[in-house]
Amino acid sequence: MNSHVPPARTTAGFNLSALRGHNAALVLDLLRTAGEAGISRLELAERTGLTPQAVSKITGRLRGDGLVVEAGRRASTGGKPRTVLRLVAGAGHAVGLHLDRDELRTVLTDLTGAVVASRRAPLDLGAGADTVLAAAAREVDALLGDGEGGASVLGAGVAVPGPLDHADGVLHRVTGFPQWDGFPLRDALAERLGLPVVVDKDTNAAALGLALDGAAGDGERSFAYLHLGTGLGAGLVLGGALYRGARTGAGEFGHQVIQLDGPACDCGNRGCIEALCLAAVAVGTERGTDEAARVLGEGAGNLVGLLDIDAVLLGGRTVSAAEERFVRGVGRVLDARAMRGGGGRAIPVRAAPGGATLVVEGAAQLILAPLFGRGDAALPANRNGAKVI
Amino acid sequence: MNSHVPPARTTAGFNLSALRGHNAALVLDLLRTAGEAGISRLELAERTGLTPQAVSKITGRLRGDGLVVEAGRRASTGGKPRTVLRLVAGAGHAVGLHLDRDELRTVLTDLTGAVVASRRAPLDLGAGADTVLAAAAREVDALLGDGEGGASVLGAGVAVPGPLDHADGVLHRVTGFPQWDGFPLRDALAERLGLPVVVDKDTNAAALGLALDGAAGDGERSFAYLHLGTGLGAGLVLGGALYRGARTGAGEFGHQVIQLDGPACDCGNRGCIEALCLAAVAVGTERGTDEAARVLGEGAGNLVGLLDIDAVLLGGRTVSAAEERFVRGVGRVLDARAMRGGGGRAIPVRAAPGGATLVVEGAAQLILAPLFGRGDAALPANRNGAKVI
DNA sequence: CCACTTAAGCAACGGTGTTGCCAAAGTGCA
DNA sequence: TGCACTTTGGCAACACCGTTGCTTAAGTGG
Numbered sequence: 001m002n003s004h005v006p007p008a009r010t011t012a013g014f015n016l017s018a019l020r021g022h023n024a025a026l027v028l029d030l031l032r033t034a035g036e037a038g039i040s041r042l043e044l045a046e047r048t049g050l051t052p053q054a055v056s057k058i059t060g061r062l063r064g065d066g067l068v069v070e071a072g073r074r075a076s077t078g079g080k081p082r083t084v085l086r087l088v089a090g091a092g093h094a095v096g097l098h099l100d101r102d103e104l105r106t107v108l109t110d111l112t113g114a115v116v117a118s119r120r121a122p123l124d125l126g127a128g129a130d131t132v133l134a135a136a137a138r139e140v141d142a143l144l145g146d147g148e149g150g151a152s153v154l155g156a157g158v159a160v161p162g163p164l165d166h167a168d169g170v171l172h173r174v175t176g177f178p179q180w181d182g183f184p185l186r187d188a189l190a191e192r193l194g195l196p197v198v199v200d201k202d203t204n205a206a207a208l209g210l211a212l213d214g215a216a217g218d219g220e221r222s223f224a225y226l227h228l229g230t231g232l233g234a235g236l237v238l239g240g241a242l243y244r245g246a247r248t249g250a251g252e253f254g255h256q257v258i259q260l261d262g263p264a265c266d267c268g269n270r271g272c273i274e275a276l277c278l279a280a281v282a283v284g285t286e287r288g289t290d291e292a293a294r295v296l297g298e299g300a301g302n303l304v305g306l307l308d309i310d311a312v313l314l315g316g317r318t319v320s321a322a323e324e325r326f327v328r329g330v331g332r333v334l335d336a337r338a339m340r341g342g343g344g345r346a347i348p349v350r351a352a353p354g355g356a357t358l359v360v361e362g363a364a365q366l367i368l369a370p371l372f373g374r375g376d377a378a379l380p381a382n383r384n385g386a387k388v389i
Numbered sequence: 390m391n392s393h394v395p396p397a398r399t400t401a402g403f404n405l406s407a408l409r410g411h412n413a414a415l416v417l418d419l420l421r422t423a424g425e426a427g428i429s430r431l432e433l434a435e436r437t438g439l440t441p442q443a444v445s446k447i448t449g450r451l452r453g454d455g456l457v458v459e460a461g462r463r464a465s466t467g468g469k470p471r472t473v474l475r476l477v478a479g480a481g482h483a484v485g486l487h488l489d490r491d492e493l494r495t496v497l498t499d500l501t502g503a504v505v506a507s508r509r510a511p512l513d514l515g516a517g518a519d520t521v522l523a524a525a526a527r528e529v530d531a532l533l534g535d536g537e538g539g540a541s542v543l544g545a546g547v548a549v550p551g552p553l554d555h556a557d558g559v560l561h562r563v564t565g566f567p568q569w570d571g572f573p574l575r576d577a578l579a580e581r582l583g584l585p586v587v588v589d590k591d592t593n594a595a596a597l598g599l600a601l602d603g604a605a606g607d608g609e610r611s612f613a614y615l616h617l618g619t620g621l622g623a624g625l626v627l628g629g630a631l632y633r634g635a636r637t638g639a640g641e642f643g644h645q646v647i648q649l650d651g652p653a654c655d656c657g658n659r660g661c662i663e664a665l666c667l668a669a670v671a672v673g674t675e676r677g678t679d680e681a682a683r684v685l686g687e688g689a690g691n692l693v694g695l696l697d698i699d700a701v702l703l704g705g706r707t708v709s710a711a712e713e714r715f716v717r718g719v720g721r722v723l724d725a726r727a728m729r730g731g732g733g734r735a736i737p738v739r740a741a742p743g744g745a746t747l748v749v750e751g752a753a754q755l756i757l758a759p760l761f762g763r764g765d766a767a768l769p770a771n772r773n774g775a776k777v778i
Numbered sequence: 779c780c781a782c783t784t785a786a787g788c789a790a791c792g793g794t795g796t797t798g799c800c801a802a803a804g805t806g807c808a
Numbered sequence: 809t810g811c812a813c814t815t816t817g818g819c820a821a822c823a824c825c826g827t828t829g830c831t832t833a834a835g836t837g838g
Contacts, residue, residue: 013437014403014411015826016794022403023795041817048402054795056817079815080803222635234695238632245697246611252694257687259649260665268729276649298646305641306623306692308634340657404795405825412826431785443826445786462834468784469834 020058023050025373027058031068031087032112032372033214038071040082059085067091067111087111092371095140095156095195096364098202099132101125101176101230105357106139108153109364111371113213118357119143126177129188137192155196157366158189159205159359161231166248169199175231198366200244202359203227203251206352207235208242208369209362210313215353220310224303225352226253226296228281228326229316232274238307241374258299273299281318289322293329300330301337304347315352323351409447412439414762416447420457420476421501421761422603427460429471448474456480456500476500481760484529484545484584485753487591488521490514490565490619494749495528497542502602502754507746508532515566518577526581544585546755547578548594548748550620555637558588564620587755589633591748592616592640595741596624597631597758598751599702604742609699613692614741615642615685617670617715618705621663627696630763647688662688670707678711682718689719690726693736704741712740 012018026048030039041059045052062068071086089110098105104123108116119139125132136158144153162174169186190197200208207225210216216223221240227233232254236243244250254274255267262271263279273295280292300312312330319326331349338346352358369375401407415437419428430448434441451457460475478499487494493512497505508528514521525547533542551563558575579586589597596614599605605612605626614624621643625632633639643663644656651660652668662684669681689701701719708715720738727735741747758764 013415013439013443013826014408015439015443016408016792017826019403019405019408019794019825026402042815050402050404051796052817053797053819054402054404057795060818076804077815078805078813080805080817082816236695243627243696246699247697250695250697252697255694256691258647260647260651260660260684260687262649269726271649295649298649302645302691303695305644306625306639306695307632308636308639308641310635337658402795405823406795408794408825429785440827441786442788442828446826449787465835466784467782467836469786471785 022373023048023054024058024062025371027055027062028067028087029372029374031085032212034086035112036086038084038086040074040084042082044085065091089114091152092368093153094364094367095143095153095193096205096360096362096366097136097140097156097158098205098360098363099123099125099136099158099160100202100359101161104132104135104139105360106136106143107357107360107364108143109361109368111368113209113361113365113368115357115361117143118360125174126179128179129183133188133192136189140193140195153195154371155198155367156189156193157205157363158185158197158199159202159363159366160185160199161202163249163252164199164201166198166200166204166244169197171199196367200242200363200366201233201235201251203233203235204242204244205235205360205362205366206315206354206358207237207251207362208365208374209354209358210352211237211240211242212365212369212372212374213354213361215313216311217348220348222307222309223311223313224253224300224307224309225313225315226300227316228277228292228296228314228318232277232296232316234303236307236309238309241376242369244376253299253303256299256302258295258302278318286325289325290329292318293326294333296326297330297333300349301333304334305337310347312347312349313352314349315354315358319351320355327351411762412437412443413447413451414760416444416451417456417476418761418763420474421601423475424501425475427473427475429463429473431471433474454480478503480541481757482542483753483756484532484542484582485594485749485751485755486525486529486545486547487594487749487752488512488514488525488547488549489591489748490550493521493524493528494746495525495532496746496749496753497532498750498753498757500757500760502598502750502757504746504750506532507749514563515568517568518572522577522581525578529582529584542584543760544587544756545578545582546594546752547574547586547588548591548752548755549574549588550591552638552641553588553590555587555589555593555633558586560588585756589752589755590622590624590640592622592624593631593633594624594749594751594755595704595743595747596626596640596751597754597763598743598747599741600626600629600631601754601758601761601763602743602750604702605700606737609737611696611698612700612702613642613689613696613698614702614704615689616705617666617681617685617703617707621666621685621705623692625696625698627698630765631758633765642688642692645688645691647684647691667707675711675714678714679718681707682715683722685715686719686722689738690722693723694726699736701736701738702741703738704743704747708740709744716740 041055045055068085070083072084074082089112092111094109096107104121107118163172171180171183171185174180186197186199222238225235234251234253255272257271258273259271265272265275276295277292280288335346430444434444457474459472461473463471478501481500483498485496493510496507552561560569560572560574563569575586575588610629611627616622623640623642644661646660647662648660654661654664665684666681669677724735
């Protein structure tokens with residue numbers, strides 16, 4: 001009967017070119033992770049499950065493209081020593097922008113995500129689209145002007161507070177700035193900058209940055225980044241890639257109800273974690289901070305139980321102001337729950353490194369991550385505007 | 390320094406055989422979804438993104454294996470009419486077992502998941518491993534005895550209440566039955582039955598069944614199944630595949646804290662959704678049920694916001710007893726939150742179909758799902774014991 | 779009856795990872 | 809110093825994937 005169903009692609013078929021891209025991304029990701037130390041062909045073969053010969057061919061192509069170079073050799077173990085391969089950091093660059101309420105940060109990073117240049121300027125996010133876009137364009141121009149990058153810039157990743165649609169790059173309702181509702185930020189900025197643009201929530205950018213810079217430990221491929229600043233939000237990384245959900249709205253954490261019929265929150269709910277946390281912080285005492293950490297911990301515990309993740313990372317201005325206290329307070333709740341759960345090891349809780357630049361640097365990773373196969377978790381299609389090298 | 394790192398496989402490399410398997414699974418999944426109506430080669434090509442010729446080759450191989458047959462043709466649209474292809478349901482079978490506290494259900498299903506034969510017997514889950522395993526073996530023998538399946542049984546999927554490790558098939562602590570703690574159910578049962586065995590939590594089995602039998606709507610590739618019976622649990626389906634988390638422990642929903650410092654729960658926490666829900670149900674009045682639904686709804690709302698899923702399905706004995714009331718009550722909370730969130734459409738809430746057989750049938754899908762590429766969401770490796778046809 | 783349209787297979791092809799083999803480049807013992 | 813051994817990594821041939829170009833099959837419509 002329904003012969004006119006839309007061509008809803010279930011999952012993408014894989015052809016040879018997709019195959020090559022997948023394996024190349026995998027190899028690049030291992031090279032990226034290895035960093036300065038590099039990694040040998042045979043190790044790449046072990047880690048990917050591909051044959052050494054296949055790895056030789058893949059790395060050969062990557063060397064031909066200038067993305068990889070040979071860099072010394074390991075000590076021999078009784079035979080020919082392994083040749084070490086290293087990612088050429090300068091083979092590509094990415095721009096990261098963080099449009100915050102009162103500030104605009106921009107960075108230029110190389111392929112490894114290392115910052116090559118950075119700028120910082122005051123911003124009034126409420127000043128209207130034209131003003132903000134002009135400021136963004138000015139900052140990016142200045143950034144590329146002194147940097148060497150220029151030609152090899154792959155695109156610009158933009159982090160914005162509040163909900164938006166990552167897939168089409170349209171803002172929903174930046175908290176406190178209703179004038180942005182429905183604004184097609186991605187396309188507008190792409191035209192202005194002449195670069196492919198990817199936009200995402202600030203918490204997602206931060207989480208992606210943490211996922212890629214090794215802040216999450218070695219085996220920790222799934223974690224949550226909880227950001228407590230002027231608001232409370234989360235970014236989820238599942239299986240090494242950012243999880244954005246069906247409509248790219250995942251990570252709503254601050255307005256989880258954790259106190260039925262509790263105090264009213266601005267969002268209209270009662271007993272939201274955000275409201276409770278911020279109220280406790282507002283008390284200003286150490287006991288207030290401890291209470292905030294406890295509330296945050298209970299929320300984190302809920303999340304850990306639901307998703308079975310490997311770690312919890314805390315960040316944001318409010319956390320930074322009392323880092324140890326928050327880490328300890330949240331950890332205490334998780335430990336207690338793990339203990340009662342019986343035997344299960346507690347999930348590690350840590351402060352996210354990076355501080356105020358965490359989000360901008362993560363924004364640049366919005367462009368880089370797809371190159372390394374870290375584009376998206378559990379999503380059918382995976383298209384964004386980034387150029388393919 | 391750390392040259393002795395374990396061969397921790399990041400993500401699997403793809404070779405040609407994996408490529409073929411992936412595309413074949415994709416095609417099989419579309420054929421399965423199409424059901425009796427079948428699907429044409431060209432439609433398969435559109436949906437997968439593969440070329441028509443590639444689909445012809447793939448379906449040719451599948452026809453050679455006896456998994457697919459031509460079954461009539463569509464009406465012409467001005468040219469040669471499309472040939473309809475259909476999955477051969479009887480080309481393979483799977484056994485499903487549901488080890489419940491007081492009952493053992495078993496089913497034999499065909500490739501489409503349709504039940505071919507089923508049995509039901511009383512069981513005392515506390516009677517010890519030998520007794521339970523013997524009962525399981527007896528029931529499976531009887532099931533295969535009268536059914537035609539026999540030779541083409543691909544494996545047995547087993548659903549068990551309470552936490553376990555899906556990866557190695559070891560039970561953790563079935564609530565109320567400490568004697569099972571640490572029991573290697575998968576291996577023990579595999580030896581006894583002479584079949585590959587996969588074990589999982591009952592809620593996961595149910596969610597998987599719902600994911601595959603089309604109970605979740607057409608575009609609904611991500612949803613949560615909330616089961617309210619003697620306890621409260623959840624099964625998560627993200628992107629069409631079951632999400633099990635890093636240590637396959639995901640879906641802990643009943644012991645999410647939703648009332649800080651609320652009434653004590655058996656688990657040791659305070660204010661767990663499960664405790665609040667069951668207490669409200671225990672009141673026995675309609676207002677009690679409404680309150681339980683409201684609490685469940687707040688929990689569901691938290692989950693929907695965090696994961697941005699497409700739907701919420703409710704099941705379990707307690708829900709069945711007042712289905713409409715629960716659906717309405719949960720829906721009301723989600724609607725209210727979506728309304729306040731501003732514009733976002735509310736997520737549909739429905740009662741899960743299937744009733745008491747939902748879990749057994751889902752257990753069989755533990756064997757079938759990997760054949761259709763629905764094995765696991767966001768997980769590095771994806772090995773289980775199922776034979777490859 | 780014939781022109782046209784649409785579906786599906788055949789044959790050749792480009793390109794993937796794999797296999798078998800060999801050269802390169804070390805170690806270690808006589 | 810020389811030689812056997814180990815280990816790495818490339819070369820060549822290969823099997824097999826999906827793709828492309830073309831042909832054949834099987835309908836509709838004037």
